[in-house]
Amino acid sequence: MTSNSTFPKRLTKIDDLTRPDHYHLTVDDTCYYIGEYTAREGYAFSATNQLIYNLKKSVLVRGQVQWEYKEQAIKQAASALRDALNNDALNAVTFVPIPPSKSKSDPLYDDRLYRVLHTIRPNPTLDIRELILQKNSMEAVHLNEKRLSPDDLKECYEIDENLIEPLPNNIILFDDVITTGSHFKAAKNILCEIFPNANILGLFLARRVPETIDIEDIFSGFFNKDQD
Secondary structure, eight states: OOSOOSOOOSOEEOOTTTGGGSTTOOTTOOEEEEEEEETTSOGGGOHHHHHHHHHTOOGGGTTSHHHHHHHHHHHHHHHHHHHHSOTTGGGGOEEEEOOOSSOTTSTTOOOHHHHHHHHHOOSSOOEEOOOEEESSOOOOGGGOSSOOOHHHHHTTEEEOGGGOOSOOSEEEEEEEEESSSHHHHHHHHHHHHHOTTSEEEEEEEEEEEOOOOOHHHHHTTTSOTTOO
16 A cells, blocks of 8 residues: 555646656646546555545445445545635636436436535535536446546537536536546537637646556566575
8 A cells, every 4th residue: 555545635737747648638638636546456445536436436336335336435525626726716617527328317326426526515506507517328438448648538428518618718627537638628528619719727636657567577587586
């Protein structure tokens, strides 16, 4: 387990050093994150991993003991965002959750992102709009061997035209984890067509970081273990 025992509560910008980890992003994309999530390391690896694992628990566990962990993760994520964001600035932005893999009509649809945003400040409520909808349910990205490009994903999205007005000036696209950046780019591109004059940036609870490599693994092939 890493030394990071608590989930951070400050924003970090994805910069020239970290952008290559999210290869669909370009220098024109402005994205911020709070924690760093390491895939395939399990929930106990770090506080961020634990938060993300609990937040992503399936709606199928509703009513079970595991559901309480999801509820706690929603509150924890909202608390971290509340501490990291300027309260006055919250009044000047429109939050748009990046849609999950399931359509809203699917029984497995998970509204965790909307609930996190709503919990940041229930009263007065923030401007949260589920502007982008998934046309049809898809397999979750971590279960799909084929990584879809931003253009492919964009074709899977549609705009809820009932939520276009009033026209937003500043849009924050929100998701729990940024991996390649393809979902962010797809969402940003479709919003740019509808709101060409709006400022659009990304906000994520965590960014996926490359897997850690043990120093012994690096040099394991260099030396014969039987040598003195």
